[in-house]
Amino acid sequence: MKTKEIAKLVKGDLNGDAELEISRVASLKESKEGDISFLESSKSDEDLAAVRASCLLVFEDFVNTSKSTIISVKNPKLAFARIAAILHPRKTRGSEVHSSAVIAHNSTLASDVFIGAFCCVGENTSIGSGSQLRAGAQLGDDVAIGENCILHPNVFVEDGSVIGNNVVLHSGAVIGSDGFGFVRGENGYVKFPQIGRVVIEDNVEIGANSCVDRGSLGETRIGEGTKIDNLVQVAHNVQIGKRVVIASQTGISGSVVIEDDCIIGGQVGFGDHSTVKSGAIIGSKAGILPGKIVREGVWWGVPVQPLDEYKRQNAHVKALPRLRKQVKDIAKILSELKEK
């Protein structure tokens, strides 16, 4: 790709050599000739002497004093991500059904799917055009996989799950396993029915070894464009909206609702039936009590509270030694006064 093509693509302002050939994206530090890189801030380019990238994506207010070819854009990181998607496209795997794969006769595969070794495709299951099942991926019965999905090795999708288009399931992810619901009887626990399904909408990405349980009766749903990291637990009947981001090792209990455009940190825990309103940001390690409603804003701590309150409370706790000293001093003065 030529620099002028890149500038056009990202609607940027090119300053420098328009005909440079760019073949790779790289970080500032690791960049070499032929690479494009980006600046995370608008800082001066004095520190950029050692950067070897042929072209830099910069903020519009960046002042260029070096000789590098630059393209100024509104959001350099976003532009960089877009160019990376072109220069380093996802590995494509040609139309192939590996001879070892076990495919049910009444399944429906688009003509151009890739099914790797040791995959299983169950009864009445369909796979849309361009989708890839890598080695060891397993689909149950009555599963629908949309177009251009990629299921990485050893993913398992249980019976009845519905997966949209452009969905990425990373290695070891388990979709549609039984929810954790039991009723205490006289002689121990009786399993509450776990017969619902999972629906994953378009453009969702789910991390390695994450789990999404099927609805116990209804469905568990993950909305369009939502991104979930590794080792995340999504319990039965959870409803996650669109464009939600959930970092690693967060656990979401049964029937939780997370509305659109929320950002959830890592190792957060959600009590069952809690609700997070659209646009809320929840810091890592926060804990949300069952049934709690979390409104828009930034939240922190266990139990969760607005970040400002959390900080204020933390400051109060930190100041305790001083408070205690103060009370001691007062007590002393008081006892002196009393004696008088």
Place this chain on the structure above:
Amino acid sequence: MKTKEIAKLVKGDLNGDAELEISRVASLKESKEGDISFLESSKSDEDLAAVRASCLLVFEDFVNTSKSTIISVKNPKLAFARIAAILHPRKTRGSEVHSSAVIAHNSTLASDVFIGAFCCVGENTSIGSGSQLRAGAQLGDDVAIGENCILHPNVFVEDGSVIGNNVVLHSGAVIGSDGFGFVRGENGYVKFPQIGRVVIEDNVEIGANSCVDRGSLGETRIGEGTKIDNLVQVAHNVQIGKRVVIASQTGISGSVVIEDDCIIGGQVGFGDHSTVKSGAIIGSKAGILPGKIVREGVWWGVPVQPLDEYKRQNAHVKALPRLRKQVKDIAKILSELKEK
């Protein structure tokens, strides 16, 4: 199933049409004609106008003013779970050993087991009647699997593990991997022997991608009827009693003892050699220090304390700004007094 049959089965009191045909369980909201549903409380049935279920399981003190056919029982949710188990039985898979499965010659399989594609069964391993290994499940050597177990796709059970009857291992669960034990030597860590085994008793269920490590020298044991959620860590030599419930992402360190009938929330962490006495309830995200003994009752926080204490402490922390203000006021009055 007819309503009269259901009433008989759950030892309930039928009020209404005894001959209604019920084919499905459903939640109140999603229920349709032909469904049975249940009430979680004894609330009035005024809100039930929109419920379309043909039959409802209700508490004995429920006052029925609508026309629905109802069955009153002591525990409607439990009755519902029992009916669900009949109306929606677990998928059975006929006696079959898939041609791709790799089965050691000296293994012992009951005549009616199901062994899916790409399964492995090691040397001297036995599988009891009615048990199912779904695609990609792997058993090591000298493993014993009881009757009517189900091992979901890609489960792995390491050498020497003993699994009882009616055990369910969800997809990606790893049973019997090495415990995490190392001794610091001069040039780094030397592995402490991890040569014990795992014993899982009858009616245990273990969630997707959960891990149960083998004993380092002795055994790791999970007692009868215990239910473990997804992504839970059970370390070497842990002893879990009967009918214990453990929610998702909880981590149990080496040699911890959890006695019968405990309830453990999600994301709880247990320090090694801690003990939880029978009947204790531990809230989500709690942390138990190594060696700590947790008695019966409800526990919360890090480090864990009785829920009442935790709440009181939290209230004190919340009241800190007021306390500080009070001290400030006192200091002011005092300095005024002193001046006089």
Place this chain on the structure above:
Amino acid sequence: MKTKEIAKLVKGDLNGDAELEISRVASLKESKEGDISFLESSKSDEDLAAVRASCLLVFEDFVNTSKSTIISVKNPKLAFARIAAILHPRKTRGSEVHSSAVIAHNSTLASDVFIGAFCCVGENTSIGSGSQLRAGAQLGDDVAIGENCILHPNVFVEDGSVIGNNVVLHSGAVIGSDGFGFVRGENGYVKFPQIGRVVIEDNVEIGANSCVDRGSLGETRIGEGTKIDNLVQVAHNVQIGKRVVIASQTGISGSVVIEDDCIIGGQVGFGDHSTVKSGAIIGSKAGILPGKIVREGVWWGVPVQPLDEYKRQNAHVKALPRLRKQVKDIAKILSELKEK
């Protein structure tokens, strides 16, 4: 092994029968004749009457009053681990490539590797002498696996990963999956490139169902001799030094640096770009804020603080009821004084 051979091997001082045949290591409690066991402390041997082990490894200052054969060493547990490695060597699997395995033509396998059933080995991938891939382990393209490694069932190693010698990857571990990086665009999230690699140095052990993401642009690296427990998350571009120990369910965000010889507890969370200096010890459930630098010493809590400070702060919080009472008393006395 004879006791005299053991004594020589661990450079210990033998006291008792030099010709005893030892065939097994065991814990004190479970030991039988023919076993060797060890003492964790130098406590008196009065409690050892019931111990049936034929030989005990003890500290040098241990006073032997019973008849047992003992070997005194500097570090009995370490000596025990070393003997265990000889008496209970890791299961070896002969040179074999299972007929079901799918091996790329241009891969390079040492002559004595073991490749189990349903394994895949990708293009340009190499496997060193003595390494074992157990059933269902999957290697992508351009992967390098060193010598004497063991990859347990259903491990997945993504394209481009480099694994050293004597590395152990437990069942379900995922190495080299995409990091969690997205840039917010106008219509949702755009994937930040995840095209770097993972490098795992010699003698590393990684637990079951743990995840190590590839570098987004550069690499994720795990240093020589580092040991990682089950269900741990290592994000993109993390740099972990040598001989680091990380307990279960800890999550390490992007670009975190953990230097040599650190010890990290379970369920710890690291914010991105934080740094842990060599020799630091971080207690379980601690939380490290993004960008934070944690120096040598023992650390605890959320956010992380030196253990001493954490304890002092905790004591202050515990003493709050008393402080409040004191302030109340002062206020009362003061109001009495004022009235006068």
